[in-house]
Amino acid sequence: MTAQPTLKPERPYFSSGPTAKFPGWSLDKIKTESLGRSHRSSLGKSRLKYAIDLSKEMLGVPDDYLVGIMPASDTGALECAMWTLLGHDRPVTVAAWESFGNVWIQDAVKQLKLRMLQVLEADYGMLPDFAQVPQDNDVVFTWNGTTSGARIPNTDWLAADRTGLTINDATSAVFAQEMDWAKLDATTYSWQKVMGSEAQHGMLILSPKAIDRIESYDPEWPLPKLFRLKKGGKINRGIFEGATINTPSMLATEDYIAALEWAQALGGRQALFARADANAKVLTDWIEATPWVRNMVPDVAQRTNTGVCFVFQGDWYESLSAEDQAALPKKIASTLEKLDVGYDFNGYRDAPPSLRVWCGATVEQEDVKRLLPWIEWAYEQAKAGAL
Structure with a gap:
């Protein structure tokens, strides 16, 4: 089983609105x-x-x-x-x-x-x-x-x-x-x-x-x-x-x-575009490399660089009841929120059961990187019935 990570995001703010304050805000x-x-x-x-x-x-x-x-x-x-x-x-x-x-x-x-x-x-x-x-x-x-x-x-x-x-x-x-x-x-x-x-x-x-x-x-x-x-x-x-x-x-x-x-x-809107693109790339690359999730948007050209949404897949997930499938992302998001790892990244209430991680320019790329091992750990905990 995946070991619990030790390194947490310094700024665990991944809400899609209101989004994270800019780095250094006070x-x-x-x-x-x-x-x-x-x-x-x-x-x-x-x-x-x-x-x-x-x-x-x-x-x-x-x-x-x-x-x-x-x-x-x-x-x-x-x-x-x-x-x-x-x-x-x-x-x-x-x-x-x-x-x-x-x-x-x-x-x-x-x-x-x-x-x-x-x-x-x-x-x-x-x-x-x-x-x-x-x-x-x-x-x-x-x-x-x-x-x-x-x-x-x-x-x-x-x-x-x-x-x-x-x-x-x-x-x-x-x-x-x-x-x-x-x-x-x-x-x-x-x-x-x-x-x-x-x-x-x-x-x-x-x-x-x-x-x-x-x-x-x-x-x-x-x-x-x-x-x-x-x-x-x-x-x-x-x-x-x-x-x-x-x-x-x-x-x-x-x-x-x-x-x-x-x-x-920072350099104006082009600098903001670059930060959002870099953040989204970290997340979308992880989604592509992780067999039990997929991007909600199948067409690469139509994928956002801000609120990236992904859903679960695979044999274990498909074996769950519809109720348990809907509960999985909520369990992962709430567990990581209690651990101060990531806030407010469950999918929107009217959307298919999913997770949604904000990647806009006010988020730091390193924090996106640090979040992902925690999602992997929480998923393994869910499979083991520990969430």
């Missing part, structure tokens, strides 16, 4: 001058605008795109885009292949009740056939499937001159994968995913084409205040210069700024 890295001040003060607005400007710089967002801070994390930003942009007498395609993409389908079907709707779905670990997406349609999709580990390998399925808008949920992709901004009209993400910052705030990035749609179109449904991006029939540019729709947390803002400045000092 409370004293956060500037506090804006705390206890109004977000409408000159200082508060300047810090919010700095967070916006630094995000835009770090992500390589084109100058003529607008970037704004939104409430309610990625969900709030994405639903603001859907409620504001869709239903313009234009067909809509919503593509989903995991839990969060399915939420956008439910929004389109049950809440917005879009009349001309095409739904494209695929099982966990797979991608739908994007060739079925008409180029005249507006399309809502998730760049990186947070709960399946499947990402789009490219945007070749989107024509450069397409007339429809694209709404892109990029929350587990930005700062780990390059965005094709020329083909993206409304892109959203949350601070608490790839950068490991605090939750409840999201970002909305709008192309000139999306801005034109907002200014020329009024949806037939009511818009709550949190989704209202227009003022006097024009885009409210103040929202994209730090005058947020509602009160943000300045503590969360300063924490996000600290993460951005860490990434900037």
Whole structure:
């Protein structure tokens, strides 16, 4: 039987959201001058605008795109885009292949009740056939499937001159994968995913084409205040210069700024991409070499470099009841959490029974390496009935 390892990860944070803080993070890295001040003060607005400007710089967002801070994390930003942009007498395609993409389908079907709707779905670990997406349609999709580990390998399925808008949920992709901004009209993400910052705030990035749609179109449904991006029939540019729709947390803002400045000092987004790639390679190489697990995503080109998901296989696993199969990853994850080896890496509750290890840039490669022998040990303990 595999002996219990002795070397633990120094930072056992492998959650897929909120993700690990950046290496060296501590409370004293956060500037506090804006705390206890109004977000409408000159200082508060300047810090919010700095967070916006630094995000835009770090992500390589084109100058003529607008970037704004939104409430309610990625969900709030994405639903603001859907409620504001869709239903313009234009067909809509919503593509989903995991839990969060399915939420956008439910929004389109049950809440917005879009009349001309095409739904494209695929099982966990797979991608739908994007060739079925008409180029005249507006399309809502998730760049990186947070709960399946499947990402789009490219945007070749989107024509450069397409007339429809694209709404892109990029929350587990930005700062780990390059965005094709020329083909993206409304892109959203949350601070608490790839950068490991605090939750409840999201970002909305709008192309000139999306801005034109907002200014020329009024949806037939009511818009709550949190989704209202227009003022006097024009885009409210103040929202994209730090005058947020509602009160943000300045503590969360300063924490996000600290993460951005860490990434900037590291070398920018290319350095973040390299760290995520290296972390994911350690894990995916181990998965390929381990006969009793497999990557949830069979196509190598579609595998993420952030939340890598893997499932169990083999004769012993197949001999278990469905209930025991579902319990295995939970047992392994909970056992290693109690030993302070790895936190929060059980698969998502709606996904197939699996483990999901976050490999984004705020995780150290050595910690990923140290986690794997512990998973092997816990698996052997489970086989022996010791968990």
